[in-house]
Amino acid sequence: MHDLMVMITVCSFLLTIGFIFWRPQVNEAIPATIGAVLVLLSGSVSLADLGQITETISGAAVTIMATIVMAIVLESFGFFHWATELLTRQARGSGIRLFWLTNLFCFLMTLFVNNDGSILITTPILLMMLKNMGLKNHQKIPYLISGALIATASSAPIGVSNIVNLIALKIVHMDLYMHTAMMFIPATLGLLLLTAILFLIFYRTLPKKLPAQSSWMLAPGQHPLQQPLQQENRGKFMRNILIFVFVVRISLFVASFIHFPVSLMAVIGSAFLLAWRWYRLKIPPTDMLKKTPWYILVFAFSMYVIIYGLNNIGLTDWLIRVLQPLVSGSLLYASVLMGGLLSILSNIFNNHPALMVGTMTLTNMGLDPLTLKISYLASVIGSDIGSLLLPIGTLATLMWMHIVRKGGVKISWAQYLKVTVIAIPVTVLFTLIVLSYWVGWIF
Numbered sequence: 001m002h003d004l005m006v007m008i009t010v011c012s013f014l015l016t017i018g019f020i021f022w023r024p025q026v027n028e029a030i031p032a033t034i035g036a037v038l039v040l041l042s043g044s045v046s047l048a049d050l051g052q053i054t055e056t057i058s059g060a061a062v063t064i065m066a067t068i069v070m071a072i073v074l075e076s077f078g079f080f081h082w083a084t085e086l087l088t089r090q091a092r093g094s095g096i097r098l099f100w101l102t103n104l105f106c107f108l109m110t111l112f113v114n115n116d117g118s119i120l121i122t123t124p125i126l127l128m129m130l131k132n133m134g135l136k137n138h139q140k141i142p143y144l145i146s147g148a149l150i151a152t153a154s155s156a157p158i159g160v161s162n163i164v165n166l167i168a169l170k171i172v173h174m175d176l177y178m179h180t181a182m183m184f185i186p187a188t189l190g191l192l193l194l195t196a197i198l199f200l201i202f203y204r205t206l207p208k209k210l211p212a213q214s215s216w217m218l219a220p221g222q223h224p225l226q227q228p229l230q231q232e233n234r235g236k237f238m239r240n241i242l243i244f245v246f247v248v249r250i251s252l253f254v255a256s257f258i259h260f261p262v263s264l265m266a267v268i269g270s271a272f273l274l275a276w277r278w279y280r281l282k283i284p285p286t287d288m289l290k291k292t293p294w295y296i297l298v299f300a301f302s303m304y305v306i307i308y309g310l311n312n313i314g315l316t317d318w319l320i321r322v323l324q325p326l327v328s329g330s331l332l333y334a335s336v337l338m339g340g341l342l343s344i345l346s347n348i349f350n351n352h353p354a355l356m357v358g359t360m361t362l363t364n365m366g367l368d369p370l371t372l373k374i375s376y377l378a379s380v381i382g383s384d385i386g387s388l389l390l391p392i393g394t395l396a397t398l399m400w401m402h403i404v405r406k407g408g409v410k411i412s413w414a415q416y417l418k419v420t421v422i423a424i425p426v427t428v429l430f431t432l433i434v435l436s437y438w439v440g441w442i443f
Contacts, residue, residue, distance in 0.1 A: 005042045005043050005044050006044075006314075008038060008039070008041075009039050009042050009310060009312075010310070012035040012036075012039050012042070012306060012309070013307075013309075013310060013353070016031045016032055016034070016035030017349050019031040020032075020350065020395075028299050029298040029302065032299045032302035032303050032306070033298060033302045036302035036306055039308075040305065042309070044312045044313050045305055045308050049305075049308055050305070053305060053308055054301070056170050056171065056304070057167050057170075057300055057301060059261065059263040060166030060167045060169075060170060061296075061300055061301075063252075063266045064166065064296065065296070066263070066266035066267045066269065066270040067114050067117065067266060067270075068114070068117050068292060068296075069274065069288055069292060070113070070248070070269065070270050070273055071117045071121060072288065072291050073270075073273045074241065074245070074273075075121070076277055077241055077280075078238075079238055079241055080125055081125075082238050083105065083125070083238075084125045084128065084129050087101050087105060087129065088129060088132075091210060093209060093210050094209065094210065095206045095207035096206055098210065099142065099143065099199065099202070099206055102143050102147050103147060103195050105147075106147045106150045106151035107150050107151070107154045107191065110151050110152075110154035111154060112245055112249060114155065114162060115151060115155035115162050115394075116296070116399065118151040118154070118396075119148065119396045119403075120403075122147055123147070123148065123403045123407075124403060124407070126143055126144060127403070130143060130144075131407075135207065135210075137409055137410060139205065139207050140409050141205070141409070141415060142198075142205050144409060144411065145202075145411065145415075146199075146202065148397060148400045149194065149198065149388055149419075149423070150191065150194065150195060150198075151396070152388055152394055152396045152397060152400075153190075153194060153384060153385045153388060153427075155384050156183065156187040156190070156191075156380060156381055156384040156431075157183060157187040157188050158179070158183075158184065159176050162384060165179075165355075165384070167300070168359040168379070168380065171360065171363055172359060172362065174376065175257070175259075176253055176255075177256040177257040179377070182435075182438070183380070183435070185438055186381075186434040186435040186438050187431060187435075189430075189434055190434065193426070193427055193431075194385070194423055194424075197426065197427065198423055201423065202419075244276075248266075248273070251265050252265055252266060274288070303352050303356070307353050311360050315357065316357065316361045316364055320361055323338075323341070323361065324365050324366075327365065327375055328367065330436075331370070331436045331439060332436040334367075334374050334375045334436070335374050335378040335435050336429070336436070338362070338375045339378035339379065339382040339386065339428060339432040340382065340428070340429075341358065341382065342358050342378070342379045342381075342382025342383050343382040343385075343428055344382075344386075345357065345358065346383045346386060346394070347386070347389050350393065354383055354387070355379055355380065355382075355383040358379040358383070359376060362375050362376055362379070370439070370443060374435065377435060381428060381431050381435065382428065385424065385427060385428050386424065386428045388420055389420050389425070390417070391413060391416055
């Protein structure tokens, strides 16, 4: 009976991941839910375990949902189209300048929203902008690939930009403030290195001078919600919105520092923004019920059920026996080993389940508090940056491939790998080494 339970749990996991990779256009919540039901029926996860799982992911899920609501509201105000206009204008006809601006834009969007939301917002914007500029397919690729890599990797510096990071924080009992204090500098330096490597890789392909064009304009009727704002100083209005969102993001860290529920603070910020939109544009908040991607909650919960099942049948026990002697050696060993392991697991199994497995393993190793924290942070670097080696490593890159294909730009696996095989391993190793020295220095 035990062998049957183990076999069903392992097969459910492999089939779920396999289907997500095989059919990325299918909503990932569907195979994850089927897999979770099979794991429950096998008996490897009990009803009592479901309560524990709900408690673990609920705060993270609410925080991410509130952040996505903020992104939808910002789109209603026309903020992202305004940002695209600004990008085009600031490029001043230089393809090199546009490269740095688009990467900065993708970095900021992930910090202000989250990695999945950033991909969903920035990729269509870049596709529209590059098409309007009249660039050829091969000239669009540097902006699209680098934008996707930076947008996804930018979830590493702060925990609130990725739902998996938030769930893992809960498991290791680390608050958001501590995570950012230990991670922001190493991860940001890693992102700067990644951008520099991408620039060197793409330098010859980047158009030095952009084709002559008229200023970037929306097609008539393309964004009707923007009309009420066109009679006033849009730049000033958008700046005020940006300041408000920035204050809300800062409030999440303040809440973490004073031990106020981060998820509640995120909900309060989103509610204020919804009220502001209702007042200015007369749009009631009921549209959020349809526009919010609720399937993300279903996916996160279902994947965690499957991972919990793997944990209960002994996967983490095996990993503990293998890793404990190595991780306990030094902070540098702990950082490089866990970061490297999570990079490999993320590219095989996807970063969501990989980070969950890694985090559950760490909490049962009996490590001292500092080694546990640096091992966890290294795992985040592996799952947020190391996972970008293959397009199947993260849900964000899977969505990106789908959006780019729909946008009429052909990017093959070979073109993607030619970039990432050079940029990602170097960036991950550099970031992990900096992390170990930075944490050792501040503590």
